[in-house]
Amino acid sequence: MCNGASQALQLLGDSVLTYIPVGMSHKHAYRRKRGLRDPQYTRERLLQAAFREVYRSGFQSAGIDTILAATGVTKGALYYHFDSKEALGYAIVEEIIAKVVDDSWLRHLRGNGQPIDILIGIVRRTSVRPEDVKGGCPLLNLTLEMSPLDERFRKRLERIIHAWQEGVATILRKGQAQGTVRRDLNPDETASFLLAMYEGYVSLAKNAQDPKVWSIGIKNIVGWLRSLRAPEQLHRAKGRRGSRSRIPRLPA
Secondary structure (H helix, E strand, O other): OOOHHHHHHHHHHOOOHHHOOOHHHHHHHHHHHHHHHOOOHHHHHHHHHHHHHHHOOOOOOOOOOHHHHHHEEEEHHHHHHOOOOHHHHHHHHHHHHHHHHHHHHHHHHHHOOOOHHHHHHHHHOOOOOOOHHHHHHHHHHHHHHHOOOOOOHHHHHHHHHHHHHHHHHHHHHHHHHOOOOOOOOOOOHHHHHHHHHHHHHHHHHHHHHHHHHHHHHHHHHHHHHHHEHHHHHHHHHHHHOOOOOOOOOOOO
């Protein structure tokens, strides 16, 4: 995916949780107060606060009182929008995590350009900030925590992962049709391998609590992606760089 809470909320637009800044005019403050009473605005604030709390503590340990304190919303208002803590969790998956995957991966995969260049660009844009490395990937965190415990969580997370994998496989097929991606690759298997390698390095970096681990991962993933270019494309790129990373190629 894989952005930490800070980068994920930047992609979504983090203003929802922001209270009236110092120096804001009374007119703007009045508008903000009106916004705080707007049901949709309240729901969005609850979702983002819940996302932060789940990212920090995990779903099972996430505290409803902590979420309420972060938003200034009453418990009655929370349960007006979400029938249960589980319903709130499902909404986090469907409305926040799914959108982050779309914004950080799928939107770019649907764009124009050479497939391998697009994939390399996506990987390189992943945050290596210490706070994001510390928390890891929200999608992976919830998958590991909740998939064995709650089938409704698992199915929602599975749909996101499947869409992510299919998006990568589709752009690889497009590259094969264009002659820019090796024809001996199985796009579905290659997409699966990319996701596993990507999330694997995220896990290693989180465990080590070291952004350098993720930086090394990015370097190795980019080197592997370059090896997926069609031979003539690879030769041309090699000539421009002068050398290429020695990354094992995925077996066909």
